[in-house]
Amino acid sequence: MHVTDFIIAGGGLIGLLTARELRQAGAHVTVVERGATGQESSWAGGGILSPLYPWRCPGAVTALVRWSQGHYPLLAHTLADETGLDVEWLQNGLMVLDVDEQTQALAWARQSGAKLNLLNRIEMLQHEPQLGASAVAEALWLPDVAQVRNPRLLKALRHSVLASGVRLKEQAEITGLIVDGDHVAGVETASERIMASKVVVTAGAWSDNLLRFYGEIMPVRGQMILFRAAPGLVSRIVVHNDHYVIPRRDGRVLAGSTVEYAGFDKSTTPQALIALRQAAVALVPTLAECEIEHHWAGLRPGTAQARNGVPYIGEHPRVRGLYVNTGHFRNGVVMAPASARLLADIIVGRAPIIDPMPYQIMDAP
Numbered sequence: 001m002h003v004t005d006f007i008i009a010g011g012g013l014i015g016l017l018t019a020r021e022l023r024q025a026g027a028h029v030t031v032v033e034r035g036a037t038g039q040e041s042s043w044a045g046g047g048i049l050s051p052l053y054p055w056r057c058p059g060a061v062t063a064l065v066r067w068s069q070g071h072y073p074l075l076a077h078t079l080a081d082e083t084g085l086d087v088e089w090l091q092n093g094l095m096v097l098d099v100d101e102q103t104q105a106l107a108w109a110r111q112s113g114a115k116l117n118l119l120n121r122i123e124m125l126q127h128e129p130q131l132g133a134s135a136v137a138e139a140l141w142l143p144d145v146a147q148v149r150n151p152r153l154l155k156a157l158r159h160s161v162l163a164s165g166v167r168l169k170e171q172a173e174i175t176g177l178i179v180d181g182d183h184v185a186g187v188e189t190a191s192e193r194i195m196a197s198k199v200v201v202t203a204g205a206w207s208d209n210l211l212r213f214y215g216e217i218m219p220v221r222g223q224m225i226l227f228r229a230a231p232g233l234v235s236r237i238v239v240h241n242d243h244y245v246i247p248r249r250d251g252r253v254l255a256g257s258t259v260e261y262a263g264f265d266k267s268t269t270p271q272a273l274i275a276l277r278q279a280a281v282a283l284v285p286t287l288a289e290c291e292i293e294h295h296w297a298g299l300r301p302g303t304a305q306a307r308n309g310v311p312y313i314g315e316h317p318r319v320r321g322l323y324v325n326t327g328h329f330r331n332g333v334v335m336a337p338a339s340a341r342l343l344a345d346i347i348v349g350r351a352p353i354i355d356p357m358p359y360q361i362m363d364a365p
């Protein structure tokens, strides 16, 4: 039997960052991961450090996004120092071609203080010379939006938490929580019981299997493709009609993504490949000449529509010592640093970075 202060149930981006925060606060932390850390949604995502249409998001999402956006450069820098790995934080801006949303977008920018301006066609081509001729005549431009190369971020975090003394138990699926009266006491895997007075569920799309909430967290499949392209072919993150392209530093271009309610099925489909390719080529026609190197799918931790993408961060209403950090849906990469810091603030009793109220877990009706 193994005993620790905290068990982190699930080693995705949210779990690894939560482990890091708690370790930095002096706790003994064990991450228990079904497979290898950082191979699920956090790996599959695009790494855009902004919602695609930030003005559509509720204030509670914006609050986490804004804090994280401010923190990411420091996180990238610290991880590089600690691990020697470059997570490729790159501030190359977001160009949104859905210009019919400009009134809402400009109002949001005024209120939130985000930089946003309207570009005409000439200015659009100055920022992204390869844009297709069929693209619209105006665009919304958010120059401060950055991206990270999320698989590298996960790798760096794994190194960092291990070096700091966090224990990682991989290939260990948690089959249930151990609860004693109204208090959590640990978790069970197929081979052992791990005891802890505090457990944080960070199991992404699978969180409900452990929490047995009220069916609140559901998998939402997202498929992506990757073009092998020369550096400089695409320079900016460009979004139109919910499809986007993301240029990496080495020239590769990601194109995403589907939003599918297909249960826990992570397979890819030929229809999605065609649709993603068509949408990307409409944005940047020269991509038609580039080989598609990879096609994959990930399962986002979605929540009920009424929740509007606001994650659950806090203590379970009925089980003391059981905490939750999940339900980040489409914006988990960008919200992760703030989510992890906020939960650590709540747990250790520090002044929270933002108001924790909107993220509370309500009791079942």
Ligand SMILES: Cc1cc2nc3c(=O)[nH]c(=O)nc-3n(C[C@H](O)[C@H](O)[C@H](O)COP(=O)(O)OP(=O)(O)OC[C@H]3O[C@@H](n4cnc5c(N)ncnc54)[C@H](O)[C@@H]3O)c2cc1C
Pocket: 009, 010, 011, 012, 013, 014, 015, 032, 033, 034, 035, 036, 037, 038, 039, 040, 041, 042, 043, 044, 045, 046, 047, 048, 049, 050, 172, 173, 174, 175, 202, 203, 204, 205, 206, 207, 209, 210, 221, 222, 223, 224, 256, 257, 258, 297, 298, 299, 300, 301, 325, 326, 327, 328, 329, 330, 331, 332, 333, 334, 335
């Ligand atoms: C195609 C796609 C594109 C995306 N693009 C972006 C983007 O550009 N920007 C952005 O901010 N967000 C994006 N996202 C969303 C983001 O990836 C997620 O919100 C975020 O990664 C969720 O992180 P997580 O740690 O909660 O989940 P995960 O990364 O899925 O991690 C959960 C972990 O828990 C483990 N686990 C589950 N059950 C158990 C168990 N019983 N026992 C032990 N371990 C268990 C899993 O194996 C997994 O490792 C995208 C997602 C997808 C799929």
